Amino acid sequence: MGLTPAGPGPVTEVSTMSPNWVTTRLDFLANWARANSLWPMPFGTACCAIEFMATAASRFDLARFGMERMSFSPRQADVLICAGRLPFKLAPVIRKIWDQMPQPKWSISMGACASSGGIFDTYTMVQGIDTIIPVDVYVPGCPPRPEGLMYGIMLLQKKIKGETFLDKDLRQEHLVGPDGLFLDPQTIDELSEPFGNSVHQTRSA
Amino acid sequence: MTAPVGALRGRFGAAILRDRVSCGDTIVYVPAARAHEVLAWLRDEPGQRFDYLTDITAVEYRDAERPLEVVWQLRSLARRADLRVKAELDKGEALEVDSVWDLWKGADWLEREVYDMFGVTFRGHPDLPLRGHFSRAEQTRQALAANPEAHYSLAELSIAEAYDELPEDMKNRLRLGERGEVR
Amino acid sequence: MSTRTVEVGLSTPGLDPGGNPTKVPLGVKLPGYLPPSDGLGEHMLINIGPQHPATHGVLRLVIELDGETVVRVVPHIGYLHSGFEKLGEYRHYNQLVPLTDRTDYLSPMANNVCLALAAEKLMGITITERCQVLRVIACEISRIISHLVWLGTTGIDLGAFTPFLWCFYQRERLYNLQESWTGARLTTSLTRVGGLMADVPDGFEEGLRDFCRTFPRTLDEVDAMFTRNAIWCGRTQGVGVISGPDAVNYSLSGPMLRASGVDYDVRKDRPYLGYETYDFDVPVGEHGDIYDRYRVRLEEMYQSARILDQALDRLGLLRGAPINIADPRVVLPPKHRAMSDMEAMIFHFKQVMEGVKAPVGEAYLGIENPKGELGYYLVSDGTAKPVRWRIRPPSFLNLACLPKLCEGVLLSDVIAINASVDIVMGEIDR
Numbered sequence: 001m002g003l004t005p006a007g008p009g010p011v012t013e014v015s016t017m018s019p020n021w022v023t024t025r026l027d028f029l030a031n032w033a034r035a036n037s038l039w040p041m042p043f044g045t046a047c048c049a050i051e052f053m054a055t056a057a058s059r060f061d062l063a064r065f066g067m068e069r070m071s072f073s074p075r076q077a078d079v080l081i082c083a084g085r086l087p088f089k090l091a092p093v094i095r096k097i098w099d100q101m102p103q104p105k106w107s108i109s110m111g112a113c114a115s116s117g118g119i120f121d122t123y124t125m126v127q128g129i130d131t132i133i134p135v136d137v138y139v140p141g142c143p144p145r146p147e148g149l150m151y152g153i154m155l156l157q158k159k160i161k162g163e164t165f166l167d168k169d170l171r172q173e174h175l176v177g178p179d180g181l182f183l184d185p186q187t188i189d190e191l192s193e194p195f196g197n198s199v200h201q202t203r204s205a
Numbered sequence: 206m207t208a209p210v211g212a213l214r215g216r217f218g219a220a221i222l223r224d225r226v227s228c229g230d231t232i233v234y235v236p237a238a239r240a241h242e243v244l245a246w247l248r249d250e251p252g253q254r255f256d257y258l259t260d261i262t263a264v265e266y267r268d269a270e271r272p273l274e275v276v277w278q279l280r281s282l283a284r285r286a287d288l289r290v291k292a293e294l295d296k297g298e299a300l301e302v303d304s305v306w307d308l309w310k311g312a313d314w315l316e317r318e319v320y321d322m323f324g325v326t327f328r329g330h331p332d333l334p335l336r337g338h339f340s341r342a343e344q345t346r347q348a349l350a351a352n353p354e355a356h357y358s359l360a361e362l363s364i365a366e367a368y369d370e371l372p373e374d375m376k377n378r379l380r381l382g383e384r385g386e387v388r
Numbered sequence: 389m390s391t392r393t394v395e396v397g398l399s400t401p402g403l404d405p406g407g408n409p410t411k412v413p414l415g416v417k418l419p420g421y422l423p424p425s426d427g428l429g430e431h432m433l434i435n436i437g438p439q440h441p442a443t444h445g446v447l448r449l450v451i452e453l454d455g456e457t458v459v460r461v462v463p464h465i466g467y468l469h470s471g472f473e474k475l476g477e478y479r480h481y482n483q484l485v486p487l488t489d490r491t492d493y494l495s496p497m498a499n500n501v502c503l504a505l506a507a508e509k510l511m512g513i514t515i516t517e518r519c520q521v522l523r524v525i526a527c528e529i530s531r532i533i534s535h536l537v538w539l540g541t542t543g544i545d546l547g548a549f550t551p552f553l554w555c556f557y558q559r560e561r562l563y564n565l566q567e568s569w570t571g572a573r574l575t576t577s578l579t580r581v582g583g584l585m586a587d588v589p590d591g592f593e594e595g596l597r598d599f600c601r602t603f604p605r606t607l608d609e610v611d612a613m614f615t616r617n618a619i620w621c622g623r624t625q626g627v628g629v630i631s632g633p634d635a636v637n638y639s640l641s642g643p644m645l646r647a648s649g650v651d652y653d654v655r656k657d658r659p660y661l662g663y664e665t666y667d668f669d670v671p672v673g674e675h676g677d678i679y680d681r682y683r684v685r686l687e688e689m690y691q692s693a694r695i696l697d698q699a700l701d702r703l704g705l706l707r708g709a710p711i712n713i714a715d716p717r718v719v720l721p722p723k724h725r726a727m728s729d730m731e732a733m734i735f736h737f738k739q740v741m742e743g744v745k746a747p748v749g750e751a752y753l754g755i756e757n758p759k760g761e762l763g764y765y766l767v768s769d770g771t772a773k774p775v776r777w778r779i780r781p782p783s784f785l786n787l788a789c790l791p792k793l794c795e796g797v798l799l800s801d802v803i804a805i806n807a808s809v810d811i812v813m814g815e816i817d818r
Binding site: 042043044045046047049050051053054057058059070072084085087089090093094097119120122123124125142143145 | 438439440441445446466467468469470471474475486487489490493494537552553556557559560563573574575813814817
Binding site: 227228229230232256257258259260262264265266267268276278282285287289309310311312313314315318322 | 473509510512634636637638639640650652657658749750751752754761763765767769775776778780784785787788789792
């Protein structure tokens with residue numbers, strides 16, 4: 001997904017099979033099945049979780065996306081939706097939950113706090129869960145409207161439909177580095193410029 | 206409402222350092238050493254009967270010279286009266302005051318929070334300062350240290366007494382504690 | 389073998405190098421420890437949360453079990469600690485309002501109102517009559533939406549999924565009204581010091597009237613579903629009991645306190661916003677169990693609809709009245725005046741750049757939040773930012789008595805009791 005794994009050096013496995021009509025049909029089938037039956041792992045912490053529940057309820061209805069079966073056990077989940085702010089105390093928990101999810105898995109960062117820390121630029125808050133787990137779709141909002149969350153889900157479905165099983169790198173697990181961070185501090189600093197990360201807890205210096 | 210203040214002065218005299226009314230709330234200042242006595246009297250005295258503990262908190266002012274104030278917010282449900290009791294703790298000395306857990310069970314978590322946030326120790330609290338061994342600042346520091354192999358140190362665990370009977374590798378892990386080596 | 393209880397962590401190996409199960413001594417008698425009932429001294433420690441559907445937020449419960457019976461429950465909180473009170477030291481009073489939305493996110497408008505009332509008490513401001521009526525409407529709408537969430541999620545915890553959908557549909561109707569009024573469904577930021585952000589739009593009153601007319605039907609349906617249901621009664625009656633004097637001593641508030649028979653409602657005992665002039669009843673329970681809490685909260689929703697009707701009548705009489713006080717030092721002037729009139733522009737500038745200064749002093753104000761008594765304690769040193777913003781969270785104190793409520797119950801009762809406490813972690817952890 002564009003980021004080198006935190007392990008030793010980039011690993012590129014070249015598939016011996018070249019893409020052809022059969023692989024594209026198989027891809028289509030697998031991706032269609034995966035995209036339309038994503039079982040969410042609702043990692044709901046705060047206000048966004050309430051909007052997530054409202055999205056799952058009868059007015060907005062996630063069941064039409066195949067997502068009404070919430071999987072609170074990560075072992076059976078496909079997509080981790082982090083709905084709400086993530087304090088540092090909760091960070092190891094979400095990392096563990098993410099690690100417990102089997103591939104193929106995706107994640108949606110719902111809300112401003114999960115995406116970047118939101119209004120909580122404080123000593124307690126992780127300034128974006130992408131410092132801890134890889135994120136596929138960011139849904140902005142505080143909280144995002146249910147329509148916004150559904151747009152994010154549809155973007156994820158579109159992303160999934162563009163995948164291919166020949167790309168081994170795609171489903172490779174990106175483990176945390178020895179410092180407990182998914183992204184290394186320089187990358188975090190670069191990504192958070194020019195607005196900066198005034199909390200700077202993950203600053204390399 | 207000056208009625209409780211008058212009664213307090215009558216009972217405790219000089220121990221009531223001062224009182225004021227701010228925005229309609231009556232506030233009474235007591236020395237930290239006598240806080241428990243005053244609060245117990247306020248709860249049990251038939252004319253006062255402040256049976257409901259609304260809140261315990263602390264205030265630290267921006268002016269570093271001012272002492273830290275521990276604030277007890279009391280309410281008498283039957284008499285529909287409120288009272289705020291404050292004790293000033295000098296920052297140069299130990300921040301300690303007696304716990305009122307024996308008077309109101311609701312003080313349990315409230316005092317733990319004041320300990321975590323301000324470092325005020327409550328003598329006689331069932332859990333402090335042992336289980337809350339580390340203040341919030343220390344917990345934050347440990348969390349930020351991001352040591353994925355961190356374990357609880359021996360002092361925090363309730364199995365400290367059983368240390369001798371534990372398996373060897375468990376003993377090793379416990380000895381390394383929170384600052385153990387990163388594997 | 390000596391007798392101790394050992395907390396066995398996940399990293400304790402199950403087998404020692406010889407391939408035999410690890411022997412760890414168990415069964416201690418520390419002071420205050422409850423002896424195991426079967427005398428064997430083998431208790432199981434299980435962990436619920438912090439990620440779990442039934443903990444209503446990121447709450448971690450460590451439960452010591454003797455078979456299926458709970459010996460001890462230790463709640464671990466702090467997984468949502470966001471530094472609200474610290475943030476409050478760096479925000480003007482009006483900038484605190486969006487923060488209050490996020491503490492108790494199930495009833496945001498009530499929190500907004502509480503902050504505005506506390507700041508107004510600090511500054512000695514009396515708000516207009518129309519503002520009072522609108523704030524009553526805001527509080528009661530918040531009560532209904534909070535109790536609806538509670539009802540739906542408690543139903544799910546105890547196995548009943550359908551009322552969740554009914555409740556959330558009613559919430560959507562109120563969310564529509566909230567959105568038309570404040571622009572946001574959840575993070576409303578309704579109030580300002582001295583008034584409100586905006587008056588209610590056209591169509592709001594009719595919408596709310598329509599809601600109050602039809603909402604009790606949904607409550608009747610839920611009532612029919614639960615109140616005399618054998619499963620519901622069996623799981624909730626006599627479970628999680630706390631007596632009245634104990635509830636007072638543990639500083640419980642709200643439906644938790646009233647279900648135990650203590651008739652204390654901040655709206656009646658320490659009225660604010662003119663609640664003493666409204667005609668409503670406060671349901672008080674008797675047994676202090678989950679069932680009574682359910683009945684209290686259900687009835688509170690009926691009463692809220694009643695209050696809303698009366699408030700709407702008054703609103704009709706106050707058509708055209710101002711919602712903000714007339715003090716330009718506290719309330720932003722209307723935009724067209726700020727753009728054309730020099731004085732108004734200066735007032736606007738000073739308020740935005742410097743904030744509204746509060747006099748030196750302190751104020752505590754408690755209101756009847758859906759969860760209990762929410763209190764904001766503001767200490768001011770004369771500047772525009774509070775020295776200390778203390779949130780007295782009702783759920784924090786309500787949760788603190790969970791270990792007491794769960795003494796000797798079964799494991800599945802712990803879930804039910806936790807649901808009945810009606811916690812919101814944003815408020816507990818702040």
